[in-house]
Amino acid sequence: MKITREEVQRVALLARLQLSPEEENQLTEQLDKILDYMEKLKQLDTEKVEPLAHVVDIVNAFRQDRVVNEPQPEKLLANAPAREKTFLKVPKIIE
Amino acid sequence: MSLHTSTIHELNAKLKKREISSVELTESVFARISAVEERLHSYITLCRESGLKEARRADERLKSGGDNSPLLGIPIALKDIFVTEGVLTTCSSKILGNFIPPYDGTAVKKLKASGAVIVGKTNMDEFAMGSSTENSAFALTRNPWNVERVPGGSSGGSAAAVAADECIAALGTDTGGSIRQPAACCGIVGLKPTYGRVSRFGVIAFASSLDQVGPMTKDTMDCALLLEAIAGHDAADSTSVPAPVPPYTTGLDGNVKGLKAGIPKEYFIPGMQRDVEQAVKDAIRTLEKNGMEVVEVSLPHAEYAVAVYYIIATAEASSNLARYDGMKYGYRALAKDLAETYFKTRQEGFGAEVKRRIMLGTYVLSAGYYDAYYLKAQKVRALIKRDFEEAFKQCDVIVTPTSPTTAFKVGEKTADPLEMYLSDIFTISVNLAGLPGLSLPCGFDAKNMPIGMQIIGKHFDEASMLRVAHAYEQSTEWHRMKPKP
Numbered sequence: 001m002k003i004t005r006e007e008v009q010r011v012a013l014l015a016r017l018q019l020s021p022e023e024e025n026q027l028t029e030q031l032d033k034i035l036d037y038m039e040k041l042k043q044l045d046t047e048k049v050e051p052l053a054h055v056v057d058i059v060n061a062f063r064q065d066r067v068v069n070e071p072q073p074e075k076l077l078a079n080a081p082a083r084e085k086t087f088l089k090v091p092k093i094i095e
Numbered sequence: 096m097s098l099h100t101s102t103i104h105e106l107n108a109k110l111k112k113r114e115i116s117s118v119e120l121t122e123s124v125f126a127r128i129s130a131v132e133e134r135l136h137s138y139i140t141l142c143r144e145s146g147l148k149e150a151r152r153a154d155e156r157l158k159s160g161g162d163n164s165p166l167l168g169i170p171i172a173l174k175d176i177f178v179t180e181g182v183l184t185t186c187s188s189k190i191l192g193n194f195i196p197p198y199d200g201t202a203v204k205k206l207k208a209s210g211a212v213i214v215g216k217t218n219m220d221e222f223a224m225g226s227s228t229e230n231s232a233f234a235l236t237r238n239p240w241n242v243e244r245v246p247g248g249s250s251g252g253s254a255a256a257v258a259a260d261e262c263i264a265a266l267g268t269d270t271g272g273s274i275r276q277p278a279a280c281c282g283i284v285g286l287k288p289t290y291g292r293v294s295r296f297g298v299i300a301f302a303s304s305l306d307q308v309g310p311m312t313k314d315t316m317d318c319a320l321l322l323e324a325i326a327g328h329d330a331a332d333s334t335s336v337p338a339p340v341p342p343y344t345t346g347l348d349g350n351v352k353g354l355k356a357g358i359p360k361e362y363f364i365p366g367m368q369r370d371v372e373q374a375v376k377d378a379i380r381t382l383e384k385n386g387m388e389v390v391e392v393s394l395p396h397a398e399y400a401v402a403v404y405y406i407i408a409t410a411e412a413s414s415n416l417a418r419y420d421g422m423k424y425g426y427r428a429l430a431k432d433l434a435e436t437y438f439k440t441r442q443e444g445f446g447a448e449v450k451r452r453i454m455l456g457t458y459v460l461s462a463g464y465y466d467a468y469y470l471k472a473q474k475v476r477a478l479i480k481r482d483f484e485e486a487f488k489q490c491d492v493i494v495t496p497t498s499p500t501t502a503f504k505v506g507e508k509t510a511d512p513l514e515m516y517l518s519d520i521f522t523i524s525v526n527l528a529g530l531p532g533l534s535l536p537c538g539f540d541a542k543n544m545p546i547g548m549q550i551i552g553k554h555f556d557e558a559s560m561l562r563v564a565h566a567y568e569q570s571t572e573w574h575r576m577k578p579k580p
Contacts, residue, residue: 008454015413015457016420017450018438027454030512034455037513038402041471044478051473052480054304054334055529056291056554061333075197081427090422091433 002035117168167210172262190444200297217252247280272522275534279497279547290529291336294329302411319343357392357490374538406472413456497547536573
């Protein structure tokens with residue numbers, strides 16, 4: 001077994017996903033199979049290989065810290081799940 | 096010939112001569128949509144009203160003359176991953192089921208500025224995660240060549256819409272094959288540009304080191320035209336590259352003499368559909384007849400690409416999708432406190448494949464597994480890129496099948512995620528190496544389903560890739576075949 005049900009529960013907690021017991025079962029089985037397939041990478045000796053995070057040689061793209069777009073609070077808030085005046089309304093964080 | 100069946104370059108000539116108007120053309124496209132959409136479900140949202148308004152505006156520009164944009168008045172569809180001002184943008188996810196973006200992304204802005212008419216937003220796999228468009232929260236798109244089969248994915252709605260003449264051309268995105276594989280499945284041309292060639296500003300992120308925007312069209316000339324319109328540096332996307340954009344259409348003169356096509360031996364694998372292998376081998380002979388030289392090349396790490404991809408892409412996705420927390424936009428579940436709101440929102444808002452990939456990505460990045468999976472995958476990614484660098488010392492383009500099979504049946508691979516992942520086996524390494532890749536029609540299998548050939552270019556050499564594709568197209572009739580949906 002590459003991954004246990006307990007690990008699936010732990011990862012779900014990290015990912016903020018509330019899985020149903022059926023989903024936990026299914027994911028344990030599926031992820032186990034997928035991770036098993038990934039074992040094939042271990043065949044390769046990569047001791048001296050530099051990891052590649054990005055394919056194009058780019059450096060930080062700096063720009064002037066200037067406002068280039070008009071602030072549009074109404075347009076942005078139109079998508080808010082809940083709002084009050086010009087604020088996003090979110091569940092209470094501190095009791 | 097009806098207007099909706101034509102290509103951009105054919106229609107552009109007629110529009111310029113004022114033989115037709117953009118309004119007529121746009122109405123023809125919407126009439127076609129009304130006729131076939133019930134069977135195909137290519138679209139999530141149609142922009143009939145704003146589209147006709149854009150068409151009227153294009154007609155005014157055409158009337159005043161002097162406007163050389165090849166896209167002026169041309170109806171184009173957008174994958175629902177492109178944010179569009181004032182138009183519902185769902186990414187085929189329940190979590191964005193009510194999201195109306197306050198702005199246009201760069202590619203969309205460029206299309207609008209060049210006078211294109213936006214027809215609507217096409218169906219896709221949720222967050223572009225899938226190879227069949229079956230992972231959409233809203234619709235099941237059918238392949239226009241056979242409605243019992245999938246259109247491929249994740250840009251399946253765009254591919255089906257182009258193939259069925261429900262638009263003149265479309266934009267898709269490609270993270271591991273999501274433009275090329277559906278293009279192959281639906282018998283159209285699809286191009287994934289070099290990483291950094293087209294801005295991703297305003298494109299909903301899946302895996303940021305792999306995602307690219309590209310055209311999906313009825314032939315290679317259209318593909319070159321559409322790429323020209325969207326390519327180029329953008330200050331709003333720090334990964335876009337400030338390299339000049341060459342005129343892609345000027346190289347399409349049929350001359351490929353002396354160009355070398357590399358054929359990777361590792362890409363003709365056991366288990367591949369025989370018709371596909373045969374069609375691509377025949378196509379390679381046609382390239383030779385056109386004057387190209389064919390050489391065998393080797394991409395020894397090809398077999399590791401799928402494993403590398405599903406570590407890197409899911410890791411990046413788990414991080415990109417962390418933003419969907421139900422606070423600022425999109426779906427929010429009702430819950431008793433903040434923590435439960437997060438958990439329930441994401442549980443209810445994401446579909447099964449998205450959750451699977453978030454889980455896998457979170458796992459490979461988590462303490463204790465990072466080195467074994469994520470770091471290892473990044474190292475093998477370097478080897479895959481190096482393979483291509485070596486191969487390209489011997490050739491100008493690399494030619495392979497786009498997918499090991501033609502479009503499969505609806506439901507055939509949904510039960511086995513790994514099986515589904517393997518349908519991208521030939522396209523994935525191109526994204527990992529950041530190269531440009533194109534798929535174009537090269538035949539049909541015994542069941543009359545289209546077959547795609549993939550042409551891979553060197554970094555920022557989309558021009559050679561298009562030149563080879565166009566020369567092939569000139570000597571065949573595959574791209575003229577139309578489905579009867």
